[in-house]
Amino acid sequence: MKFSGTQSYVATDDLKLAVNAAITLEKPLLVKGEPGTGKTMLAEQLAESFGVKLITWHIKSTTKAHQGLYEYDAVSRLRDSQLNSDKVHDVRNYINKGKLWEAFEADERVILLIDEVDKADIEFPNDLLQEIDKMEFYVYETNETIKAKHRPIIIITSNNEKELPDAFLRRCFFHYIAFPDRNTLQKIVDVHYPDISQSLVSEALDVFFDVRQIPGLKKKPSTSELVDWIKLLMADNIGEEILRERDVTKAIPPLAGALIKNEQDVMLLERLAFMSRRKR
Incomplete structure (x- = not known):
């Protein structure tokens, strides 16, 4: 899979080189640059170029890393148990899959966009290290390990609002989108x-x-x-x-x-x- 831009997205030679290097190395591509320089659009155009699905995880200041894996809705299960619902006997009914889970279980390779990673808490990137590196995570409630069927192409964007941890940076291929001439x-x-x-x-x-x-x-x-x-x-x-x-x-x-x-x-x-x- 080689990215060469699209008809609606002007990609510079160094950006195309960075995208293809990240794909070859099977590492996330960390893209920084001024707001409005096309970081988010890069993932959209990459998905269009390869004809694959784009899964987008928009990061907010309140976002926690585990939300990208899954969330266990214990409150709903307690309520259903009080109502004697049959659903309560299967814990999977209360597992809400996150964006990483969605990308991991896809039947074909997808583009996973983790958008504006620097908006979250400083520990957020570190909390995703193993999952991004190993392409798997453990679900304690169901006692199972979710492994990626196909390694997704991961695009991570940052507006440089805060410094990212060194351990996280080591696992990424970095590219700074300079303001266009x-x-x-x-x-x-x-x-x-x-x-x-x-x-x-x-x-x-x-x-x-x-x-x-x-x-x-x-x-x-x-x-x-x-x-x-x-x-x-x-x-x-x-x-x-x-x-x-x-x-x-x-x-x-x-x-x-x-x-x-x-x-x-x-x-x-x-x-x-x-x-x-x-x-x-």
């Missing part, structure tokens, strides 16, 4: 909007990179936000001439709500505009 962004826009005016794209990219380079910006606009912004420019018939003739004393580009996502950055742009007006 101008040529790559051009290709990404062309994939989404194949009939777009190239002069509009050129001017939009000029504005986009100008905004990203503003010192002190709390959240720089991402690739996905650029794609959304260009869609709005086309929908509102805002041509390249408007972007080309932008007034530096206004500072905030048209439809900036697609690019600027917090009030601190809006206030920063407004201050820059005020300073530009005073200099005039």
